[in-house]
Amino acid sequence: MLTAALYGAATAVPLVVGAAAGLRWRIPQAALAALMSFGAGTMIAAASQELFGPAFEALDAVRAGIALLGGAGIYVVLSHLLDRRAGTSAVGMGLLLGAFLDGVPENTALGVSLGEGGLALLVAIAVGNTPEAIASAAALRDDERLGPRRGLALWAAVGVLLTLVTVGAHAAGGAVSPAAVAVAQAVAGGATLAVLSDTLLPEAYREGGWWVGIATALGFWLAFVLG
Template structure:
């Protein structure tokens, strides 16, 4: 249980720090683009090798594929609802809620994965993939009517939720069979793929330009090196 807690903290603390950085300083756009692209590369490897891959091997294409598509569908649907309801004027809260939407399934998968020894690759991918969202959201929320203190408090609450997801998933994994664990991993993989297509790749390219592909490849290589 202690390991699950610290793994959860390891994903949550960088988010809070990232939000604080965004609230305090204005980072150059190319720096954020590199972070997004690098994180997208690590998440691409993690989604394949650490999330969907094991589920596919144990449950087959039909069951694992259904969970993958469900995870992608839930994220895409929720993201579209946020865009429709909040609009461009609420970009900061949208980024915050987006981090929650993709962070919950990822941290659930991280928690259940600890039963088999845990995955440093997935941990690093979650951290690197989510920090740019926190920095961008912090910057936008700081300039809105939320104010710095309230914006930082929202990210602290988000971090607590993600830690709880990791610990809860680890605790529940004792009562879960191999199939259930695999489906959680595949669901998280689908949500992660949707995040990549919907947010990280487009944002990185728009903010950084053609050269961010190198940062994506570097992130991909780093994830495989860690694995």
């Protein structure tokens, strides 16, 4: 149980540290765009290699596809509602929502797979989510209704929840069927693809221009190296 808590905390701490950095310092737009596109590259690799790939092997194509589209649909609908209500914080809240939606299945898989390649998944999660947290916090800091303290509290809450998910999944052990984990992974893959196409990459391109494609490819390559 202690090991599961440490693994869960190891995925949460980079999120909170990244959010704190984005809230504390005003990062130049070019550097922020590079971080966002780099994180997008790692998330593309994670969606195919760590999430949908295993789900597609464990499930039939129809069930895997339904779960994938379900995850994408959940994010798109919630992101649309945020766009209408969150105002200037819509981008930051959208990235936080994406981190939570794909983080829960990722950390569930991490908790179940401890001792069976869990370390590789841990590194992939931390590397992929940290730029997302930095970018989200940088957007949230300019929202007068939230402010740095509330923005950091939101990311800290996400970190705590993801740690608890890891511990809970590990404690459940054999009670979590491989099929259930596969469905969760496919849902997370869909949510990841949606946050990339709906929020992360458009915002990175708007701030950084055409060269962000290089940073995206670099993040994609690094994720495969770590995987």
